[in-house]
Amino acid sequence: MSLPTFSDTRPALGTPTDELETPTVVADLDAIDRNLRDIAHLADDAGVGVRPHTKAHKIPTLARQQEDLYGPGVLCQKLSEAEVMVRTGVRDVMLVCPVVSGPKLERLLWVADHADRFATLVDCPGNVRPLADVAARQGTTVGVIIEVDVGVERMGVAPGKGASELAALIAEEPALEFRGILGHDSHVPAAGKTVEGYERECAGVADKLERTVEAIEAKGLPVETVISGASSTAQYMAREPVVTELDPGRYVFNDATLLAACPEVDRVDCALTVLTTVISKPTRDRAIVDAGGKTLSYIADPKPVPKYRDDIEFYRVSSEHGFLDVADASGVSVGDRLEFVVPNAYGPINLHDTLPGIRDSRVEEVWNVSARGKDI
Known part of the structure; x- marks a missing residue:
């Protein structure tokens, strides 16, 4: 043996x-408790919600603790993470990586059916249409969030007109429900560097989000949710009136990257x-x-x-x-x-x-x- x-x-x-x-x-559990409370106080003072990113810890117990503390639910980066979270009692899940293949879309619908509330992310017609088709065939409705490119230049539709046209396309699909927009702001630390730089870059992110909300609402579509504010930017994005939910992840632990990037850590x-x-x-x-x-x-x-x-x-x-x-x-x-x-x-x-x-x-x-x- x-x-x-x-x-x-x-x-x-x-x-x-x-x-x-x-x-x-x-x-360190004491440090985690402080980090959880600090974001809660920041959000309460600013009047915004917190939807933390579970990719930072991948731990259902901690995700349920966050959901109970903050309310809005959690973000999951991958479909497999969302499946684990829903199977272990997390009630409100938002998937923030598009799903386009048939088998994975079937799994996505399972998550949607078993969560109390679910939404998934899209950023172009190419990932809207497969989702709409599968949801329609299953006779269900799936909540949808549009990712707007606010500076990362990875995923995300162009702010303003581009996002409004995509929202209109979603609204035409009976099996989809447009819920709002998300702006991933991970470019800010490299561009910001100082407190003044963070404030400037975050104001630029907020401007893109505001222009997008205005463009979508001009088409007669309400924008229920506007998500932005990562671990490094949450304290700045919380001040922006357009933001309804922050989406920090690594704040729960912090690490050497945030130690180098954030003066307050x-x-x-x-x-x-x-x-x-x-x-x-x-x-x-x-x-x-x-x-x-x-x-x-x-x-x-x-x-x-x-x-x-x-x-x-x-x-x-x-x-x-x-x-x-x-x-x-x-x-x-x-x-x-x-x-x-x-x-x-x-x-x-x-x-x-x-x-x-x-x-x-x-x-x-x-x-x-x-x-x-x-x-x-």
Whole structure:
């Protein structure tokens, strides 16, 4: 009989953090609670809703907690995530990646039938018509949100006239119900950089959304929902009168990417970390830890950030190893345990079946990352 490994045994509740085998990704429950409340207060003060993005955590338990706290429901990036969320009790789901193939559209209709409220995203006639045809054949009606390109230049119909023409096309389909628009604003951090830059770029996003609402309403179609405001931009987009719902995702954890991009995010706000052990110190200025790309993902930049130290730098990742510059550090030895903020929460969340939740230096929760690893 083979011995069990950490990867196939769940850590027991109450286990001290320093007894967890490394490398392991863990979540700080106190930080998560603060992050959840902070967005709730921001939204309440601004009079907007919050529809968080489950792709950041893929955990149904956490999604239900968010839905109960905020109300409007959740966003899912992939159909498989939406299926998991609905099967585990999430009531209001919005799918934000178009579905066009026949078998997947059949699955989409199952999700729509089993959720209390459901909508899916479109951005061109090519993904409207297959959805309308399948829904009509099944004798059902599907809610639809239009993605507007507000600057990312990935998906999204042109603001204004382009979006209004697409809304009119949707309104002609008896099996579809036009619900509103979404503007994905992930380009803002790179363009904004400073508080003033964020304000300027977010105002530009809001202008595109406002012009789109005006164009659609000019065709006699009400715009029930306007969604925009990611983790990095929520505090700015919440101030824009056109926005009815924010759509942050990684805010629940925060990570090194948001730490670098958002002046208001501090290391204490970063809930998703990796516990590592120093397994080698071959030179005075280099140490090796046991967390590499297979634990953290192969996202090149930013690098993991030390959670509690300023005298070491994580500068390189290989498959199973992390490279540390310890030239300015004191007291780093083989066997030491070091904790790092993950580079980007999306990566490690999709690599691990379970996520231990830590409070007061002990395991208080063990979450199943039930929607991870699904390709479709």
